[in-house]
Amino acid sequence: MNKHGANDTVGGRSLWQNAGERLRRNKAAMFSLWLLLFFVVLVVAGPWLAQHDYTQTNLSLGSTAPSLAGGHWFGTDALGRDVLARTLAGGRISLLVGLVATLVSLLIGVFWGAVAGYCGGRVDALMMRFVDTLYAMPFMFFVILLMVVFGRNILLIFVAIGAINWLDMARIVRGQTIGLRHREFIQAATLMGAGTLTIIVRHVIPNLLGVVVVYVTLTIPQVMLVESFLSYLGLGVQEPFTSWGALVNQGALEMETAPWLLVFPALFLAGTLFCFNFIGDGLRDALDAKSDEDGW
Amino acid sequence: MSLLEVSHLKVSYPTRDGVIDVVRDLSFELDEADSLGIAGESGSGKSQTALAIMGLLAANARVSGSIRLDGLELIGESERGLDRLRGKSLAMVFQDPMSALNPYMTVGRQIGEVLELHQGMSADEAAKRSCELLQMTGIDEPGRRSKAYPHQFSGGQRQRILIAMALACGPRLLIADEPTTALDVTVQKKILELLRSRCRETGTALILISHDLAVLSGMCRNLMIMYGGMEMERGPSQRVLLHATHPYTAALLRTLEDLHGGTGPLSVIPGEPPDLRNPPGGCPFNPRCSEVLTHCNKEIPRPRPVRRIEGTQSHWVACHLEPEE
Amino acid sequence: MLTFTLKRLLSAIPTLFLVVAATFFLIRIAPGGPFDSERNLPPDIRANIERSYHLDEPLLQQFGRYLKGVVRGDFGPSYYYRDRDVSELIAESFPVSFTLGMTALLLALLGGVTAGVFAALRRNSFSDHAVMSLAMSGISIPNFVLAPLLVLLFAVHLQWLPAGGWRGLGSVVLPAFTLALPQAAYIARLTRASLLDILGSDFLRTARAKGLSRSQAVWRHAMKPTLMPVISYLGPATAALLTGSVVIEQIFQIPGLGRYFVTGALNRDYTLVMGVVIFYGALIIVMNLLVDLLYAWLDPRSRRRQ
Numbered sequence: 001m002n003k004h005g006a007n008d009t010v011g012g013r014s015l016w017q018n019a020g021e022r023l024r025r026n027k028a029a030m031f032s033l034w035l036l037l038f039f040v041v042l043v044v045a046g047p048w049l050a051q052h053d054y055t056q057t058n059l060s061l062g063s064t065a066p067s068l069a070g071g072h073w074f075g076t077d078a079l080g081r082d083v084l085a086r087t088l089a090g091g092r093i094s095l096l097v098g099l100v101a102t103l104v105s106l107l108i109g110v111f112w113g114a115v116a117g118y119c120g121g122r123v124d125a126l127m128m129r130f131v132d133t134l135y136a137m138p139f140m141f142f143v144i145l146l147m148v149v150f151g152r153n154i155l156l157i158f159v160a161i162g163a164i165n166w167l168d169m170a171r172i173v174r175g176q177t178i179g180l181r182h183r184e185f186i187q188a189a190t191l192m193g194a195g196t197l198t199i200i201v202r203h204v205i206p207n208l209l210g211v212v213v214v215y216v217t218l219t220i221p222q223v224m225l226v227e228s229f230l231s232y233l234g235l236g237v238q239e240p241f242t243s244w245g246a247l248v249n250q251g252a253l254e255m256e257t258a259p260w261l262l263v264f265p266a267l268f269l270a271g272t273l274f275c276f277n278f279i280g281d282g283l284r285d286a287l288d289a290k291s292d293e294d295g296w
Numbered sequence: 297m298s299l300l301e302v303s304h305l306k307v308s309y310p311t312r313d314g315v316i317d318v319v320r321d322l323s324f325e326l327d328e329a330d331s332l333g334i335a336g337e338s339g340s341g342k343s344q345t346a347l348a349i350m351g352l353l354a355a356n357a358r359v360s361g362s363i364r365l366d367g368l369e370l371i372g373e374s375e376r377g378l379d380r381l382r383g384k385s386l387a388m389v390f391q392d393p394m395s396a397l398n399p400y401m402t403v404g405r406q407i408g409e410v411l412e413l414h415q416g417m418s419a420d421e422a423a424k425r426s427c428e429l430l431q432m433t434g435i436d437e438p439g440r441r442s443k444a445y446p447h448q449f450s451g452g453q454r455q456r457i458l459i460a461m462a463l464a465c466g467p468r469l470l471i472a473d474e475p476t477t478a479l480d481v482t483v484q485k486k487i488l489e490l491l492r493s494r495c496r497e498t499g500t501a502l503i504l505i506s507h508d509l510a511v512l513s514g515m516c517r518n519l520m521i522m523y524g525g526m527e528m529e530r531g532p533s534q535r536v537l538l539h540a541t542h543p544y545t546a547a548l549l550r551t552l553e554d555l556h557g558g559t560g561p562l563s564v565i566p567g568e569p570p571d572l573r574n575p576p577g578g579c580p581f582n583p584r585c586s587e588v589l590t591h592c593n594k595e596i597p598r599p600r601p602v603r604r605i606e607g608t609q610s611h612w613v614a615c616h617l618e619p620e621e
Numbered sequence: 622m623l624t625f626t627l628k629r630l631l632s633a634i635p636t637l638f639l640v641v642a643a644t645f646f647l648i649r650i651a652p653g654g655p656f657d658s659e660r661n662l663p664p665d666i667r668a669n670i671e672r673s674y675h676l677d678e679p680l681l682q683q684f685g686r687y688l689k690g691v692v693r694g695d696f697g698p699s700y701y702y703r704d705r706d707v708s709e710l711i712a713e714s715f716p717v718s719f720t721l722g723m724t725a726l727l728l729a730l731l732g733g734v735t736a737g738v739f740a741a742l743r744r745n746s747f748s749d750h751a752v753m754s755l756a757m758s759g760i761s762i763p764n765f766v767l768a769p770l771l772v773l774l775f776a777v778h779l780q781w782l783p784a785g786g787w788r789g790l791g792s793v794v795l796p797a798f799t800l801a802l803p804q805a806a807y808i809a810r811l812t813r814a815s816l817l818d819i820l821g822s823d824f825l826r827t828a829r830a831k832g833l834s835r836s837q838a839v840w841r842h843a844m845k846p847t848l849m850p851v852i853s854y855l856g857p858a859t860a861a862l863l864t865g866s867v868v869i870e871q872i873f874q875i876p877g878l879g880r881y882f883v884t885g886a887l888n889r890d891y892t893l894v895m896g897v898v899i900f901y902g903a904l905i906i907v908m909n910l911l912v913d914l915l916y917a918w919l920d921p922r923s924r925r926r927q
Contacts, residue, residue: 138898
């Protein structure tokens with residue numbers, strides 16, 4: 001038992017190793033991680049997996065129920081298109097929007113927050129004033145407006161949805177940056193003569209990584225939700241593209257006669273959102289060094 | 297019978313890395329209205345001892361041994377029984393006054409709460425008495441100030457409030473865990489004085505915990521030195537300080553002396569506090585002891601009395617070194 | 622407190638102005654006009670109509686005219702519902718949305734806080750995990766997925782509640798519940814995290830050291846601090862409810878403002894759309910202000926020294 005004497009140093013574990021271990025212990029998060037990976041692989045490999053092309057119509061096979069033998073594992077829609085193929089294709093769009101829009105909000109938010117937090121003073125006050133002003137705007141309505149006004153352009157969707165979410169990211173990043181700014185190693189770097197930009201890139205940003213990773217994981221489902229929302233209202237991606245939201249919209253209309261049209265895309269959508277949320281939660285708990293021995 | 301009798305107290309926590317023993321076989325007594333200082337580095341187990349007496353250890357703590365207050369066994373006592381004792385017979389003041397008060401409640405109400413709870417006072421009676429208590433602990437304009445919120449007081453004032461709250465029902469025992477460590481040096485002395493005088497007024501026994509021997513030397517009649525979860529030396533303060541028997545105590549005193557005078561290099565106790573996951577065999581201090589013997593890391597030394605002098609309480613030491621007679 | 626209110630009101634004005642301006646110019650810049658969907662409109666009649674709506678004036682002048690109207694509460698005539706004013710339409714449909722929204726907000730608060738406290742006090746137990754998983758579902762399942770399922774169950778199969786429309790008390794239940802669920806779930810998680818945080822704080826330990834039992838300590842000392850972040854969240858919660866109402870009103874065929882908005886957007890009814898956006902924007906700003914005031918009033922640290 002006492003293999004080490006008092007003079008041996010116990011191997012230190014870095015913050016990331018500790019966090020990784022905690023994450024691995026979180027069964028829900030790990031399960032979600034694997035499930036998500038599974039979804040992603042399915043969706044990306046879709047065209048090679050599905051036996052049918054997702055745009056191919058076959059009116060003679062309109063609205064058939066799922067059957068393994070018939071070759072349409074998820075059934076077909078009213079136009080005879082294979083639901084499995086469409087679900088996977090829709091997944092590609094939904095996930096793509098999720099990733100790209102999150103990237104947009106990440107870039108804007110991290111930049112805004114880091115600069116504001118690091119510069120402090122009037123620059124900070126001004127930049128955050130702007131954020132506060134934007135906070136009260138009913139963004140969703142603006143996005144709907146944009147979609148209606150400029151048409152359903154997929155690039156526009158990326159940018160518009162991304163622009164909704166950067167505010168929170170900016171606030172968080174700013175908070176973290178301010179905390180970091182006063183920490184010793186930043187002061188040490190300044191003393192050593194590193195320039196402002198170098199400090200931001202080399203010291204501030206790696207330390208923000210933890211918070212940012214958690215936030216990104218939690219933003220992706222929000223963004224996907226917004227996109228599916230828009231698609232549901234008929235304002236999302238246009239044919240021939242489809243997304244899970246659009247598929248659910250179509251499916252809901254025929255819920256009673258052809259439930260498979262709703263069920264499969266809904267399962268995939270909800271499941272993916274679930275996974276992201278659980279992973280994000282797990283990451284947040286893993287990176288937050290709070291013990292669970294409080295005597296309660 | 298003493299007011300407080302602790303015997304063979306053990307506190308441990310099961311963790312991923314194995315069981316950690318934070319208090320290993322501790323025994324001591326305290327008489328009514330007496331005072332005991334517990335000194336030790338962080339990790340020595342002194343705070344855990346205090347929490348064990350109060351029954352406020354974390355939920356996953358494993359406690360064994362015996363803690364008797366006025367003859368009543370505290371270990372194994374029901375939560376409700378302990379609730380009745382806490383605040384009334386047993387009280388504790390913690391280290392950080394800045395966060396120990398509820399920021400959303402007025403100071404008067406927080407003190408009054410103890411009175412309403414244990415002495416059945418009405419809200420008005422409790423409010424009045426709170427003012428009196430505030431006055432007694434040196435808060436001016438208590439009538440007005442009792443309606444203020446914690447953030448409107450300085451650290452020193454908040455500690456006074458906490459002391460007032462702890463002594464409100466005249467408890468039999470007050471434990472103060474590093475009550476001045478978080479305060480300015482100028483304020484520390486005043487708070488310690490307040491603690492001593494108020495305890496004397498209410499006839500409350502005091503256990504004062506600190507890592508700073510200087511703080512303890514003037515305050516407590518008895519002194520216990522802890523290390524690695526065990527007692528090293530214990531006895532009347534004068535005896536322990538003037539006739540330090542344990543090498544650890546002697547080393548601590550040397551570091552104190554150097555701070556207060558001397559021109560040579562500061563003396564330091566070599567080595568580091570023990571890793572509680574893999575504690576050293578035998579005496580926990582043996583890896584750092586300047587007088588270590590060959591069997592020190594094999595056998596745990598049991599406390600034995602140092603030669604008695606008539607009229608004084610016993611002086612105990614846990615060390616294999618034979619005293620030079 | 623008064624200066625605080627005034628300051629916040631004043632800082633709300635630029636936001637509102639931004640909302641109005643952004644909406645206005647966005648719509649005007651758009652390709653296509655409000656009357657493009659009208660077929661068979663002879664060009665000179667179209668020009669006449671456009672003139673009567675002042676669409677021939679320079680943009681800035683139109684904006685100035687519009688701004689003056691907004692200040693008076695006049696959002697102009699609807700382009701789609703030709704003989705109705707936008708403010709009329711808003712006045713008519715908003716009470717419906719308000720009822721729905723308020724009910725949902727109350728449900729979300731009550732349900733969410735209760736669930737959060739319940740889960741936090743039983744940390745890491747099965748109940749805790751169960752409640753939090755439910756909460757996670759509430760956040761992950763879009764309301765337009767949940768709504769049809771609930772309608773299928775409660776309206777079609779069980780026939781307990783109406784599937785839509787706005788007649789009688791029963792028709793509030795399903796839409797309010799569906800609308801409230803994601804918010805309730807978020808509030809539950811927020812409350813749980815907040816309470817767990819408070820449970821580890823020093824002043825809770827002091828409360829226990831005073832002899833308060835576990836439940837006494839939680840109720841008397843932990844509840845208020847726990848609810849502060851929830852109160853802060855009321856502002857964003859309102860915004861989220863407004864957003865969600867757009868879809869809910871569609872699904873349940875509720876004659877509220879959200880439904881007018883969607884119809885207006887799809888029909889390019891510019892004035893209606895602008896009016897709704899501005900109205901909702903103002904609503905969110907007011908709600909945020911009220912929440913801030915409430916928070917400041919409850920937090921002793923923000924009051925002036927006595």
